[in-house]
Amino acid sequence: MPPGDLRLASPARARGSDDEEAWVWSQIRMEARRDADAEPALASYLYSTILSHSSLERSLSFHLGNKLCSSTLLSTLLYDLFLDTFSSDPALLSATVADLRAARFRDPACVSFSHCLLNYKGFLACQAHRVAYQLWTQARRALALALQSRVSDVFAVDIHPAARIGKGILFDHATGVVVGETAVIGNNVSILHHVTLGGTGKVVGDRHPKIGDGVLVGAGATILGNVKIGVGAKIGAGSVVLIDVPPRTTAVGNPARLVGRKERPSKNEEVPGESMDHTSFISDWSDYII
Amino acid sequence: MPPGDLRLASPARARGSDDEEAWVWSQIRMEARRDADAEPALASYLYSTILSHSSLERSLSFHLGNKLCSSTLLSTLLYDLFLDTFSSDPALLSATVADLRAARFRDPACVSFSHCLLNYKGFLACQAHRVAYQLWTQARRALALALQSRVSDVFAVDIHPAARIGKGILFDHATGVVVGETAVIGNNVSILHHVTLGGTGKVVGDRHPKIGDGVLVGAGATILGNVKIGVGAKIGAGSVVLIDVPPRTTAVGNPARLVGRKERPSKNEEVPGESMDHTSFISDWSDYII
Amino acid sequence: MPPGDLRLASPARARGSDDEEAWVWSQIRMEARRDADAEPALASYLYSTILSHSSLERSLSFHLGNKLCSSTLLSTLLYDLFLDTFSSDPALLSATVADLRAARFRDPACVSFSHCLLNYKGFLACQAHRVAYQLWTQARRALALALQSRVSDVFAVDIHPAARIGKGILFDHATGVVVGETAVIGNNVSILHHVTLGGTGKVVGDRHPKIGDGVLVGAGATILGNVKIGVGAKIGAGSVVLIDVPPRTTAVGNPARLVGRKERPSKNEEVPGESMDHTSFISDWSDYII
Amino acid sequence: MPPGDLRLASPARARGSDDEEAWVWSQIRMEARRDADAEPALASYLYSTILSHSSLERSLSFHLGNKLCSSTLLSTLLYDLFLDTFSSDPALLSATVADLRAARFRDPACVSFSHCLLNYKGFLACQAHRVAYQLWTQARRALALALQSRVSDVFAVDIHPAARIGKGILFDHATGVVVGETAVIGNNVSILHHVTLGGTGKVVGDRHPKIGDGVLVGAGATILGNVKIGVGAKIGAGSVVLIDVPPRTTAVGNPARLVGRKERPSKNEEVPGESMDHTSFISDWSDYII
């Protein structure tokens, strides 16, 4: 999180949910207007995706509809579907805003809320998943699965519509992420690209990982089976995890081994999914290597 | 495989190939009609992709043509190409049906044949490859390579048109799969996402892996060079395999090591590519870890 | 590199840059004409992408514009942007030609320059990045980031526009490549698919890898943090690298360990990024394994 | 009006406006379902345009959005615009239903309400005009004019957004219709193709024809200037009318002359715009010829 953003972040937490959403939407519009003024070649895009819309859910529904449409699934149909779903459940938009904050304040490369809204395919895939999940719980499974498929084609992110995902999620880069049917992801989790929360073939039922709040899963990590990754744990890049990982513990390697538990973590270290702290991770590993 | 499907599966095996294809196609239509009735928002999609077509090869050619077309490669051209190729060689459709069965009966998340036909990009990439392979063998190489490229763009699955692939293949999730020019994949193989069957840079000729019948390759595994993965072998997720793996043997780790051979496997265990059994795999690994 | 191509390669090196570009463009046109004559189904595509254009930068701009456009970012806008940028800086086209050569003479599966120009998404992503990088350095950041996003959607290659990339680069297969904001890639580097040049979350500033000239990075390798990969080094497939790797050294495994330094490398071995030599790599690893 | 439809027509008139709209919408859905069942090749089209929608205004907005969109005016934007406008003023939908009835019961070639809704470009142009007119009255003139332009491109029907048009209008065939800025069209008017309600160049203000209730304007008629065409008048095909035409009078020829006034018209003859009676017109003319 860049220092200059600290002021933004703190008061925001104190706002109510509606205020927060209104504030983020106003920021997005301000950013888009600034970029449109500075870059005529992009202005048309910014107006069609953001500035012509009266609310965040309309902007997002429009953007997702145009991103995910195909010659056989029209943008108008998808737009309708997204808008209806976002309008029907305010919790969805609240999660969207939390995800926008997650990208904005955890990823140093995320220069603005609108950058995330327009360009982060992990963010967009996650919002489409939230809609697919609603459809799934309403037993509209064929439609939910068609949506999953479009997201997998367009964003190379494959999340089963039945997977349960919390708020404040950052799927960074996101290419190749696979999340299975019975996986659960807590709040304030950060998951890098190429991460698999996969099943084991034998069983039909509950067979995918459960990721606790505040977990950080590094790039290319593969977590298989109905294992528990405890609150605040860290999974090293490229790890293959087949076992439970206790809270606030780091797992690294292929197969993954556990590398100590932070007994007295500083505040930041408590939530690796938020701090995205890879440095301590590296030192953890160094210990492991030696 | 869900228990309720056992009755379907067994008699199917006894049917002749034509009967089998007719039966699968009738199932697909039945499923699509049921879904169209239940979900008006999806009915248009289901009619255009399935219910308006008189045969499986027409439906599949239409769907692939619309998925893989671009502004410079028109859907009508691709549709023609797919339909001509599928019509010219009945073995292709037979392989398609075997692949549909593979997804339907191995992947617990695959709820219907039509789900696979419409939504599984691994399945669709594999069928497009079968057509590209035909073109390659007819020395229509530029067209075959253009097709490979479209599949890589659209599905993020990169299979060289010269690669030889058997029947009953499941590419599960499929994002990031790479299969090189001289690779060979046997029958009833299951390959998870992010799997590479790659070459070694030095040689020009036969330089890619040979995967035996019934092999299971876990997510993110990288197999490099002209190595043999024996019948019924298992390759652990995230493994990097540079050596031959004997039949019915498991290879795990980076670099991969072999973990015992099943001397008296139960019937299911004989074909990991079909059972998708990761549980024994986990215990194998546990042994290895300790 | 196939033997028949040796004659092409050598004199080319002796040509001036303009001559080289003219020669490569004439080869591309010759190949395209040959393929159009042999394959009527592909002729329309070859004329629209190559044969109707008067120069390589026009052909490439047209192709990228059509590949990367969306319903909200029109092909004409992107075409304009690419053509203006390529026209404004001759060094860009020189790098493009070097990249074409890299694919043509390093990848045994690359049968022609036009094959690379039309079909290699790693090549196309890299050229789009070169344009995005120009925009970034001109402080047109919103446009540069929009371009990065389109490349990530369409090619599943995610390169931050601020990343500095040399000439003669081969991104082979390319799906899933992630290159961070402060990463630097030297000349004549070969990078396989699923490779991450990633950051560490803690710091905001210079936090991504620096890849020296002639480096070869194997499939699925993850290199994290501001580490130096020395000239002519090799990174094994699936490696997780968190440390500096000295010149002409191989790093393998998760976490990666170093495996000897070639003291008296033959000419070819000096530049693994060019020779793509995985064989010695395998023997290196064998040593390591034992 | 075909005899078999008499039963439908009469009770309909007795219904309230909401009932009438509900009844027409239910008829449209019934027709579409029947056609979808009978014609699989059209089913996808019928589901996307009619059967997937929950109301007539949604169906119509979707259809217009997809018909009128272009690469620079997206279907989602137009869909939004149409739906918002139709939802904001119930009188619009009431006029739409009256227009559907006009086509269904006046044009012998109109086999169903859905036939008109989907296929009659005069009907669609008129509905788009109703929206453009709303925009015009709200001083959203640039948008209204852009809509007029799209309708002129797509349907070859050019109606100025400021023109005031009543209910129960049939624009039959419709190609080439031009309606000027200050034109007024009453209720239950039928206007054939190539008809011009044009201005005179000299004046800036009120300069276009005023068409009374129940008027029938034949194909290719040109009416110029601020002239009054009285209630129940008939304008012969190919006529050029520069003068007022009294009620229940026929004007024919170039320049048009008046041909008698029906003193004791039968009920049907009172409203030529509804009866579309050309036979008496022919006899009128015969008199004129001789």
Add this chain to the structure above:
Amino acid sequence: MPPGDLRLASPARARGSDDEEAWVWSQIRMEARRDADAEPALASYLYSTILSHSSLERSLSFHLGNKLCSSTLLSTLLYDLFLDTFSSDPALLSATVADLRAARFRDPACVSFSHCLLNYKGFLACQAHRVAYQLWTQARRALALALQSRVSDVFAVDIHPAARIGKGILFDHATGVVVGETAVIGNNVSILHHVTLGGTGKVVGDRHPKIGDGVLVGAGATILGNVKIGVGAKIGAGSVVLIDVPPRTTAVGNPARLVGRKERPSKNEEVPGESMDHTSFISDWSDYII
């Protein structure tokens, strides 16, 4: 007909129907290849529409499918429909070839067969009508009407699918042509733009004009009601015809009057629909004027 074409025309008449079709198709390909060689900017278009196809019916089906498709009626669906229909009845292609000859040898502005095939919207609308007519006679009315609607949108030519149209038809320029449900058009008829063969509103049954062989209908002529236009008659531009016109007679004016019968017509004058002779027409009229 330009003099240089006389040699082509005469022997062609002596050929059998199959030979004639083969010869015309070979001419079209020759012309397209010549144009593609001369004009790189058009080569892609010529390859996709003509040179990549193995037969005239495939080329025409492709071209019509791409011209008439919309976001809700896909090109692949229409291509299938056209190709199936053309393949099912050889008489259709025979009529197509006669229409190509009609344009080529009657219209001085028609420089080649391929010019007509690609660019003449009257020709294309007529071929689409032939398919719609087949559908209509097979009681596939909803599909036939949808096709009529697309032709009216795209080409501004509105021909009811039930209208019966002969061979060797030239719809020149074609914008605004309207042909009603019970209209009949004989062989070797030439119809200019803005021509209406319209009905009278009163009757439901047979209510549209019957046009004899070899008739020429000038631009903007309106023919209304079940009247007979005799063999070899000429209808002056802008005429409004409400009466029968005897064979070899000219009708001009609004309302139209008859202007003499050619008792001893020269060979050319016998078939005004073929000679397109407007000169004698002008002198006819002069007589009438005086």
Add this chain to the structure above:
Amino acid sequence: MPPGDLRLASPARARGSDDEEAWVWSQIRMEARRDADAEPALASYLYSTILSHSSLERSLSFHLGNKLCSSTLLSTLLYDLFLDTFSSDPALLSATVADLRAARFRDPACVSFSHCLLNYKGFLACQAHRVAYQLWTQARRALALALQSRVSDVFAVDIHPAARIGKGILFDHATGVVVGETAVIGNNVSILHHVTLGGTGKVVGDRHPKIGDGVLVGAGATILGNVKIGVGAKIGAGSVVLIDVPPRTTAVGNPARLVGRKERPSKNEEVPGESMDHTSFISDWSDYII
């Protein structure tokens, strides 16, 4: 011309051609910016078509490319073609500006230059014709004819590429206009919709009308054969003209008769093509009628 615009018009005439173009372009941008600010729903459209472009020829080329493109003639190809042609001959842009002025100051319904640039299909068809004419004179006939065809499909305006058209042309409404191969149109001519400048079938050579400077041709007029319409003449709506019309003379009726010559016309009356004065026309006709 609205009074408020008088100040604009007069000084403009005094400016040099380059100044005039710069001034019109600045007006267009000012209008577009005002409309974009007032109407967010249209802002994206206005930015993509006008505000993102650095010059009028780029804006126009972009707009025409997107309007006229099809699935087989890509927008990028057409954009290139238009831009290259406009850049190669400054006289083209000068004519474009004169046409913009013609619409802006003659048509009371034309509220701004940008209204004409974006929405007037007669204007757009005329600019596309200017490019097609250039191609025709360069013997690029196949491309010129393809362009004519696209304009006829999209705008229902059919102008042969060989027709010679002056500057300051207003095609008002424009639907159905047909201009033949050897037609010539002078400067400052106004032509309404449905107007035909057609040929006579007999001759191959010079066979279409020659329209003098300042002529006004009313809606639906049909002028046939190599006749001369003298400077400042008026052709009445719906007229059928087969004879020469002397300068400053009005022709009306079917067939057209001449109606007096203005001996001492007021300044405005000298140029009916500019004044668009229909009122005197009506009185002329009244004389004729009586």
